[in-house]
Amino acid sequence: MSDEIACPECGEDDDLAGTNVEGVITITCGACTHVWERDRERRCPRCETGEMYPVPVAILEKSRGSQLSIMSTRPHYLCWTCDRDLIDAQRQSGTPIMPDELPAEPK
Ligand SMILES: [Zn+2]
Numbered sequence: 001m002s003d004e005i006a007c008p009e010c011g012e013d014d015d016l017a018g019t020n021v022e023g024v025i026t027i028t029c030g031a032c033t034h035v036w037e038r039d040r041e042r043r044c045p046r047c048e049t050g051e052m053y054p055v056p057v058a059i060l061e062k063s064r065g066s067q068l069s070i071m072s073t074r075p076h077y078l079c080w081t082c083d084r085d086l087i088d089a090q091r092q093s094g095t096p097i098m099p100d101e102l103p104a105e106p107k
């Protein structure tokens, strides 16, 4: 694991094992065996205060020709403060967001 995750219990940032189950990343600390959901710890990397809100994003697959069809969705966390427009639009439409409408993934 390399993207600045640390155990909330003991601070270990190296001996961590992550599992990804349907977009929910669960981290197990090898030092103290604490287990937590990474997404629950999420805070907006841009404004650093915003709460993250999960919206469904379409997973597209090219079908015959150049048509794209929605195969399924995955959760994507947007900032309640920075991405409010996108969140509101998604909640109003009730349909998944297209991947190219999303702001760039934070590093
Ligand atoms: Zn720990």
Ligand SMILES: [Zn+2]
Binding pocket: 044, 045, 046, 047, 048, 049, 050, 079, 080, 081, 082, 083
């Ligand atoms: Zn934000």
